Amino acid sequence: xxxxxxxxxxxxxxxxxxxxxxxxxxxxxxxxxxxxxxxxxxxxxxxxxxxxxxxxxxxxxxxxxxxxxxxxxxxxxxxxxxxxxxxxxxxxxxxxxxxxxxxxxxxxxxxxxxxxxxxxxxxxxxxxxxxxxxxxxxxxxxxxxxxxxxxxxxxxxxxxxxxxxxxxxxxxxxxxxxxxxxxxxxxxxxxxxxxxxxxxxxxxxxxxxxxxxxxxxxxxxxxxxxxxxxxxxxxxxxxxxxxxxxxxxxxxxxxxxxxxxxxxxxxxxxxxxxxxxxxxxxxxxxxxxxxxxxxxxxxxxxxxxxxxxxxxxxxxxxxxxxxxxxxxxxxxxxxxxxxxxxxxxxxxxxxxxxxxxxxxxxxxxxxxxxxxxxxxxxxxxxxxxxxxxxxxxxxxxxxxxxxxxxxxxxxxxxx
Amino acid sequence: xxxxxxxxxxxxxxxxxxxxxxxxxxxxxxxxxxxxxxxxxxxxxxxxxxxxxxxxxxxxxxxxxxxxxxxxxxxxxxxxxxxxxxxxxxxxxxxxxxxxxxxxxxxxxxxxxxxxxxxxxxxxxxxxxxxxxxxxxxxxxxxxxxxxxxxxxxxxxxxxxxxxxxxxxxxxxxxxxxxxxxxxxxxxxxxxxxxxxxxxxxxxxxxxxxxxxxxxxxxxxxxxxxxxxxxxxxxxxxxxxxxxxxxxxxxxxxxxxxxxxxxxxx
Numbered sequence: 001x002x003x004x005x006x007x008x009x010x011x012x013x014x015x016x017x018x019x020x021x022x023x024x025x026x027x028x029x030x031x032x033x034x035x036x037x038x039x040x041x042x043x044x045x046x047x048x049x050x051x052x053x054x055x056x057x058x059x060x061x062x063x064x065x066x067x068x069x070x071x072x073x074x075x076x077x078x079x080x081x082x083x084x085x086x087x088x089x090x091x092x093x094x095x096x097x098x099x100x101x102x103x104x105x106x107x108x109x110x111x112x113x114x115x116x117x118x119x120x121x122x123x124x125x126x127x128x129x130x131x132x133x134x135x136x137x138x139x140x141x142x143x144x145x146x147x148x149x150x151x152x153x154x155x156x157x158x159x160x161x162x163x164x165x166x167x168x169x170x171x172x173x174x175x176x177x178x179x180x181x182x183x184x185x186x187x188x189x190x191x192x193x194x195x196x197x198x199x200x201x202x203x204x205x206x207x208x209x210x211x212x213x214x215x216x217x218x219x220x221x222x223x224x225x226x227x228x229x230x231x232x233x234x235x236x237x238x239x240x241x242x243x244x245x246x247x248x249x250x251x252x253x254x255x256x257x258x259x260x261x262x263x264x265x266x267x268x269x270x271x272x273x274x275x276x277x278x279x280x281x282x283x284x285x286x287x288x289x290x291x292x293x294x295x296x297x298x299x300x301x302x303x304x305x306x307x308x309x310x311x312x313x314x315x316x317x318x319x320x321x322x323x324x325x326x327x328x329x330x331x332x333x334x335x336x337x338x339x340x341x342x343x344x345x346x347x348x349x350x351x352x353x354x355x356x357x358x359x360x361x362x363x364x365x366x367x368x369x370x371x372x373x374x375x376x377x378x379x380x381x382x383x384x385x386x387x388x389x390x391x392x393x394x395x396x397x398x399x400x401x402x403x404x405x406x407x408x409x410x411x412x413x414x415x
Numbered sequence: 416x417x418x419x420x421x422x423x424x425x426x427x428x429x430x431x432x433x434x435x436x437x438x439x440x441x442x443x444x445x446x447x448x449x450x451x452x453x454x455x456x457x458x459x460x461x462x463x464x465x466x467x468x469x470x471x472x473x474x475x476x477x478x479x480x481x482x483x484x485x486x487x488x489x490x491x492x493x494x495x496x497x498x499x500x501x502x503x504x505x506x507x508x509x510x511x512x513x514x515x516x517x518x519x520x521x522x523x524x525x526x527x528x529x530x531x532x533x534x535x536x537x538x539x540x541x542x543x544x545x546x547x548x549x550x551x552x553x554x555x556x557x558x559x560x561x562x563x564x565x566x567x568x569x570x571x572x573x574x575x576x577x578x579x580x581x582x583x584x585x586x587x588x589x590x591x592x593x594x595x596x597x598x599x600x601x602x603x604x605x606x607x608x609x610x611x612x613x614x615x616x617x618x619x620x621x622x623x624x625x626x627x628x629x630x631x632x633x634x635x636x637x638x639x640x641x642x643x644x645x646x647x648x649x650x651x652x653x654x655x656x657x658x659x660x661x662x663x664x665x666x667x668x669x670x671x672x673x674x675x676x677x678x679x680x681x
Binding site: 373375376390391399401402406 | 535
């Protein structure tokens with residue numbers, strides 16, 4: 001069984017390199033202010049003020065994918081940053097301590113130094129700790145949004161609480177940028193950002209087709225622009241191209257995984273250093289991972305220029321990661337139905353508890369409620385010390401054998 | 416002759432080979448240390464099992480492999496995971512819904528089967544030696560006894576002690592502290608077994624009959640007694656508990672190949 005490579009990948013690389021070069025140049029020449037922002041942070045405000053934006057999570061995932069992250073983490077551990085906290089944080093700080101960056105592949109020799117660091121703790125507290133390291137190191141302001149968590153239903157009171165924090169960021173950001181936030185520019189950026197996430201959502205929805213034209217592993221690569229370039233026209237241009245290729249695959253009945261037999265949902269972080277290995281394993285097993293919590297985390301349905309701060313606040317509170325288990329389980333149930341999913345893989349990511357939804361009995365509850373097989377694999381987003389290829393392979397192969405048995409039983413029951 | 420089938424379980428510590436006939440009768444088996452040469456260990460185990468069965472290599476219709484080294488057995492005609500093979504091996508001996516506890520050299524598994532032998536779920540130990548045979552080897556080393564004598568040492572216990580750590584290294588330190596305090600090595604050996612059982616019991620909910628397999632179960636029967644105490648009932652140990660995976664691989668071979676050939680026969 002084979003994986004099919006998407007032709008858009010070449011354009012994706014070009015798009016991403018363009019973004020990195022613009023960012024690197026701004027930092028090197030001081031031609032524009034540079035902000036660091038968490039991946040689900042208030043980037044639209046930053047772009048509307050002319051900031052070039054760096055996303056440290058993207059930086060860490062690049063080190064993870066290149067399997068260099070473990071070379072750096074130890075340097076952060078030695079400075080008192082535990083092995084048990086976010087490995088994105090320890091790898092990023094470690095790389096800075098080593099004076100290295102994966103951006104050097106694009107001729108950018110050092111990580112773009114920020115004028116301000118902007119967080120949203122909707123993901124975790126670690127993002128703030130991470131930014132405060134750099135804030136202390138460079139004497140740069142660290143500002144952001146302290147999010148709410150375990151949200152059952154998003155209420156107006158909660159939205160107002162986050163929106164007011166976002167509005168409070170503006171004076172500092174204006175002062176650093178030396179410009180004022182205008183309604184027109186903010187609206188334009190929000191429109192671009194909304195179009196970007198809508199296009200991304202449409203791309204992800206293509207995998208509902210049978211056979212699926214893309215896998216979760218394709219998604220983790222092609223999500224680059226929606227994570228780092230929201231509010232930039234080039235991201236939208238890229239996703240129009242990507243969507244067209246996916247639509248063509250659907251029209252032609254082209255499968256991402258030849259001979260697709262089973263369709264899985266992936267909950268939790270990717271294992272960045274094992275994307276190829278896992279992708280090939282699932283292809284061997286004629287199994288497509290068709291949908292994921294992770295790739296869908298950059299779909300912000302609520303964004304609306306008519307109510308910019310409150311719509312951004314609502315979007316950040318509607319995210320899967322800040323919800324309680326009841327809406328999370330309803331969401332996964334909806335995904336299982338819409339994407340015709342045969343089984344769910346939970347990735348228990350050692351250093352990312354907020355993205356590991358298997359620790360409070362959710363797999364067992366979903367297994368019983370949906371009558372669907374579930375499996376939990378242990379690993380980490382980039383710390384490969386926490387991952388065993390052999391144990392994972394056996395567990396996933398065993399899981400597919402279980403689905404085969406279940407399929408045979410269903411066939412025989414059906415006559 | 417194509418009515419003889421074999422299964423190889425290439426485990427982390429030992430390689431097991433089993434030869435069966437087309438009625439699933441076990442004709443011969445052998446356990447060999449795996450070490451670094453997976454294919455060599457598999458060959459020796461296979462040849463030993465054939466010899467024990469009094470059967471020539473050519474008489475064996477097909478060989479299937481399982482275990483962590485299953486892809487490294489060049490003469491295997493097919494592979495299945497050890498999860499599948501343990502399920503098949505156990506279901507052959509024990510009918511009805513069961514929970515299998517397999518404790519091997521470097522992993523522990525809990526596999527739940529329904530009343531037709533179909534797998535409902537499986538869980539494997541966390542990436543740690545606690546709850547596996549490696550843990551016992553480490554504790555035997557700390558207490559200065561060969562692993563072969565560890566069970567007998569524990570049998571002479573006088574007091575129930577508790578080793579509280581998750582981590583094998585921390586538990587080793589706990590053992591050293593206890594030795595310094597003058598604790599009895601036999602009591603510490605028994606506490607080591609108790610620790611293994613606790614780690615395994617926390618892996619899943621145990622429903623239906625409980626069946627124990629694996630090298631630790633085969634060579635350290637006190638583990639089964641402790642599980643029975645914990646469950647308040649009988650824990651079933653199938654014949655040749657260490658070779659259940661290899662037996663299951665041979666059964667997979669018989670079911671997937673043997674039945675087709677039988678069906679094809681006039």
